[in-house]
Amino acid sequence: xxxxxxxxxxxxxxxxxxxxxLIAYDPADWPALRDRITPQRVAAHFGTFPxxxxxxxxxxxxxALNFVIRGALAGGVTRSLALDAHGKCxxxxxxxxxxxxxx
Amino acid sequence: MIVRIGAGAxxxxxxxxxxxxxxxxxxxxxxxxxxxxxxxxxxxQQARMADPTGGFDPMxxxxxxxxxxxxxxxxxxxxxxxxxxxxxxxxxxxxxxxxELGLAGLKVAAVTGDDVLGRxxxxxxxxxxxxxxxxxxxxVSANAYxxxxxxxxxxxxxxxxxxxxxxxxxxxxxxPLVHEFGWARDDWTRLGRxxxxxxxxxxxxxxxxxxxxxxxxxxxxxLAGIGYPLAEVSEDGNAVITKLPGTGGQVTxxxxxxxxxxxxxxxxxxxxxxxVADFSGVEFREIGPDRVAVSGASxxxxxxxxxxxxGYRDGWIGEGQISYAGANCVARGRLAVELVRARLExxxxxxxxxxxxxxxxxxVWSGGAGGPQTAEVRMRFAARCRDLDTARLIGEEVEGLxxxxxxxxxxxxxxxxxxxxxxxxxxxxTEVTTRVHMEEVRVEVA
Numbered sequence: 001x002x003x004x005x006x007x008x009x010x011x012x013x014x015x016x017x018x019x020x021x022l023i024a025y026d027p028a029d030w031p032a033l034r035d036r037i038t039p040q041r042v043a044a045h046f047g048t049f050p051x052x053x054x055x056x057x058x059x060x061x062x063x064a065l066n067f068v069i070r071g072a073l074a075g076g077v078t079r080s081l082a083l084d085a086h087g088k089c090x091x092x093x094x095x096x097x098x099x100x101x102x103x
Numbered sequence: 104m105i106v107r108i109g110a111g112a113x114x115x116x117x118x119x120x121x122x123x124x125x126x127x128x129x130x131x132x133x134x135x136x137x138x139x140x141x142x143x144x145x146x147x148q149q150a151r152m153a154d155p156t157g158g159f160d161p162m163x164x165x166x167x168x169x170x171x172x173x174x175x176x177x178x179x180x181x182x183x184x185x186x187x188x189x190x191x192x193x194x195x196x197x198x199x200x201x202x203e204l205g206l207a208g209l210k211v212a213a214v215t216g217d218d219v220l221g222r223x224x225x226x227x228x229x230x231x232x233x234x235x236x237x238x239x240x241x242x243v244s245a246n247a248y249x250x251x252x253x254x255x256x257x258x259x260x261x262x263x264x265x266x267x268x269x270x271x272x273x274x275x276x277x278x279p280l281v282h283e284f285g286w287a288r289d290d291w292t293r294l295g296r297x298x299x300x301x302x303x304x305x306x307x308x309x310x311x312x313x314x315x316x317x318x319x320x321x322x323x324x325x326l327a328g329i330g331y332p333l334a335e336v337s338e339d340g341n342a343v344i345t346k347l348p349g350t351g352g353q354v355t356x357x358x359x360x361x362x363x364x365x366x367x368x369x370x371x372x373x374x375x376x377x378x379v380a381d382f383s384g385v386e387f388r389e390i391g392p393d394r395v396a397v398s399g400a401s402x403x404x405x406x407x408x409x410x411x412x413x414g415y416r417d418g419w420i421g422e423g424q425i426s427y428a429g430a431n432c433v434a435r436g437r438l439a440v441e442l443v444r445a446r447l448e449x450x451x452x453x454x455x456x457x458x459x460x461x462x463x464x465x466x467v468w469s470g471g472a473g474g475p476q477t478a479e480v481r482m483r484f485a486a487r488c489r490d491l492d493t494a495r496l497i498g499e500e501v502e503g504l505x506x507x508x509x510x511x512x513x514x515x516x517x518x519x520x521x522x523x524x525x526x527x528x529x530x531x532x533t534e535v536t537t538r539v540h541m542e543e544v545r546v547e548v549a
Contacts, residue, residue: 004320008317008320008321009361010364014366019368021361025357057369057383061399077141078417078524078525079524081458081485081487084467089467089468090467093467
């Protein structure tokens with residue numbers, strides 16, 4: 001099962017920092033997101049930044065996680081050579097991730 | 104008492120039609136246009152240097168012409184940061200439009216003071232670790248994210264239209280609420296809640312179903328005719344987010360949660376000029392079709408420091424693209440990247456960074472596997488260069504692939520642009536004083 005099947009997401013950018021929200025459609029899926037979508041696993045999925053560059057915040061009443069990734073945008077929208085300099089596409093890339101099996 | 108406040112734009116290039124709809128039938132007390140991105144004001148500062156009467160939003164006149172008459176008719180006041188690098192000139196242009204429309208007596212205020220270019224030299228930039236002054240002639244702009252005081256003063260003085268420059272985005276919404284409800288400047292809970300209203304509305308359609316649709320999973324009704332949002336705000340700062348009947352899009356718990364976290368780092372500490380807003384306990388409740396009740400925000404005392412965006416020239420970016428399709432197109436695209444890289448090698452010392460990629464394979468997600476074959480790919484090569492000549496060479500080398508590259512390359516495009524980079528620093532709020540200049544529109548009668 002991919003995250004896309006149980007959650008939605010949105011990317012925002014400030015300078016060279018990207019933030020990606022990850023929100024469960026069904027509150028029943030919240031514990032799986034909270035327990036299994038760790039910064040280490042997200043970093044491994046993207047393969048472009050280390051887990052240490054990321055801080056994860058939890059909003060249980062909204063069944064939402066917020067991943068804040070420093071240095072994720074190749075210098076930020078103003079200097080980046082990337083086609084998607086804002087990193088708008090990154091949320092959808094996160095939703096491609098397979099939900100890891102229960103620990 | 105309920106204050107009705109709507110969002111008429113969420114970025115400089117936003118669509119105008121939905122704002123006209125809000126002005127015409129929104130029964131709004133306030134219509135807010137948020138049109139400044141991180142880099143917009145640096146570009147505007149460059150425009151002002153080229154023309155002292157310019158440097159404000161290029162769409163200001165079109166927007167004002169489209170909504171002013173309806174706003175006057177309906178008693179809706181306008182707040183906007185379309186002043187960019189020149190709020191005074193933007194106010195003068197707005198008065199000229201109002202004169203043409205015969206709107207005698209309209210009071211238009213400019214709020215200035217965010218421009219701190221003359222005083223920024225000694226402050227160390229987060230990104231470069233060096234004082235801004237070290238950038239010398241490359242330094243273009245320095246603008247503080249100002250708080251509510253200037254806008255509130257303009258509204259207190261009776262302004263119908265308030266035009267500022269680099270105010271913080273949520274401030275454009277918070278200021279009218281403080282003016283209307285008379286909230287104390289240390290009522291952190293209400294200031295936090297008002298900031299949340301501003302944060303949810305400041306990107307306009309991003310809370311009404313824009314930047315949201317995912318066919319088959321998150322379908323949005325009548326997205327083509329999407330409406331912009333408005334908030335019905337109560338004296339305690341809690342609000343209902345909604346949109347006009349008959350417009351497309353949707354306001355749901357899901358659209359609100361996505362926008363709540365948009366461009367937010369620590370939800371418990373959203374740093375703003377007048378408050379540190381706390382969104383960590385926010386709740387959304389669907390109370391009717393396209394009606395979501397928002398509650399649970401709070402706040403803490405502001406830090407006393409203001410963020411400053413510093414714009415500086417940082418070389419040139421050159422870019423070229425070419426397409427390959429059909430059999431073995433991925434391999435031919437990869438060969439094209441290798442060729443351009445090799446041919447640019449003699450100029451490597453004039454290039455700070457290069458990037459070669461295949462759109463459709465690895466341009467957005469370089470960590471992904473990428474399929475071995477697709478129907479088509481677009482090879483893209485870009486480099487940040489020290490000088491314009493080198494930047495031009497990037498596209499020229501891609502174009503050269505027509506005759507000297509892999510088989511079947513087509514559709515070359517190339518571009519060069521100057522890099523206007525943004526860095527940031529903090530200055531004490533006491534260093535920044537906002538000023539209000541208000542004038543009434545006079546219409547001459549023959």
